[in-house]
Amino acid sequence: MAPTPHPVYFQLAMSPAISTSTSKKHLSKHKPLLRLELRDLSHDGTKTFLDHLDATSVLDEAISGVLDWLYSPHSIIPPVRSITLVLRPMGGVAYTTGLDLDPDHKEIHFSLDYIKSIKKERRRDEMLGVIRHEMVHCWQWNALGTAPGGLIEGIADYVRLRSGFVPPHWKQTAEGHWDAGYQHTGYFLDWLDQNHGEGSVIAINEALRTKEYCEEKLWDELFGKPVDKLWKEYRHALDKNHGDKGKDDEDECSKTQETEKQDPTISVGA
Numbered sequence: 064m065a066p067t068p069h070p071v072y073f074q075l076a077m078s079p080a081i082s083t084s085t086s087k088k089h090l091s092k093h094k095p096l097l098r099l100e101l102r103d104l105s106h107d108g109t110k111t112f113l114d115h116l117d118a119t120s121v122l123d124e125a126i127s128g129v130l131d132w133l134y135s136p137h138s139i140i141p142p143v144r145s146i147t148l149v150l151r152p153m154g155g156v157a158y159t160t161g162l163d164l165d166p167d168h169k170e171i172h173f174s175l176d177y178i179k180s181i182k183k184e185r186r187r188d189e190m191l192g193v194i195r196h197e198m199v200h201c202w203q204w205n206a207l208g209t210a211p212g213g214l215i216e217g218i219a220d221y222v223r224l225r226s227g228f229v230p231p232h233w234k235q236t237a238e239g240h241w242d243a244g245y246q247h248t249g250y251f252l253d254w255l256d257q258n259h260g261e262g263s264v265i266a267i268n269e270a271l272r273t274k275e276y277c278e279e280k281l282w283d284e285l286f287g288k289p290v291d292k293l294w295k296e297y298r299h300a301l302d303k304n305h306g307d308k309g310k311d312d313e314d315e316c317s318k319t320q321e322t323e324k325q326d327p328t329i330s331v332g333a
Contacts, residue, residue, distance in 0.1 A: 095143045097122045102151035108175030112150060115187040122148055125191075125198040132222045133203060133268050144168055146201055148194070152176055157193050159200035169201040185230075192228030196220060204268055206276035213240075214267075217248025221256075221264055224249050237298035241290055254297050259286055 099118050101109055112118075126146075134140055144167040153174045162168040173193065181189045199219035204210075223229070224246070235250040242248055255263040263285070270281050282290040 094123060094126055096145040098145065098147040100147055100149045100151075102149065103175060106152060106175045106179070108152075108178035109150060111178050111181075111186060112175075112190065116190060121191070121194060122146060122198070125194050126202075128195060128226050129198045129202050129222055132225050133199070133218075133265060135262065135265050138265070138269060139272065141202055141204070142167055143201055146171065146198075148173060150175055150178075157197050159197045171197045171201070173197070188228055189230065192223050192226075192230065195226050195228055196223045199223075204271040206271040206274065209275040210271050211242045211276065213242030213244035213248050216244035217242065217252055218264060218268060220244075220246045220249030221252040224253055235301065237294065237301050241294040241297075251294065251297055254300065255286075255293065258300070259293075 099122075103109060130140065144165070146169045149170055149172045151172060151174070153172065153176065155174055156177045157171060157173045159169060159171050162170070171194065173190075178186075178190060196219045199222045200215070203215065203218055205215055224233075233246045233250075236247065237251070239247070241251055252264050252267070266285050267281070270285060278290060282288070282293065286293060
């Protein structure tokens, strides 16, 4: 049996943990202890990660991006004391956890097997997108553990969306329920922020800080209506946009047909 490779540890940065009421311009300057743990240096995924990303800055940049989208200048931010990015062979893509003895110490586990499988032209953006998503889980509030999983994952993909790391397979739809999670809910939250006031997601995250989740109360207090009604408005807005696009296509087709009648020398599709 081959010997088990020993993990390699890197301490990336250290600064005071974030506490309370900090200004926007200082959000990115307050960071916990950052570590990178490489559990298999011989894995192709390790080489891919190190070839495409600057290991000394990738967590730092992810923290700044997450805090910018989740918190206002006077927000109370979780007191995260350390974050360790663990690159290791495993199934799936990634997950985030807190240490049992002290949940203020976070670990992001990222699959080397997944990293290896990413198409070459997508590697950098995909790795940054996954890290940005998981970094949200290190910092977001969760209604004392009672928030719906779909909302938690939707907020993470909202931040990934706003950060510009959108995978090509993502689609914006309003099918099913609002809290299906991930990009499905992420796009909905993005629509709320654009149509019901900038800072809507910041307000939702703040509402999850000190109280257990109550769907009726949270959404009514923040938006003056139930979330299901907001979801219907969102679906209507998407349908309208799609309908307008279809109408534009029909109008363009009609213009082309009319031009063909006037000038028989035009050959469409040649």
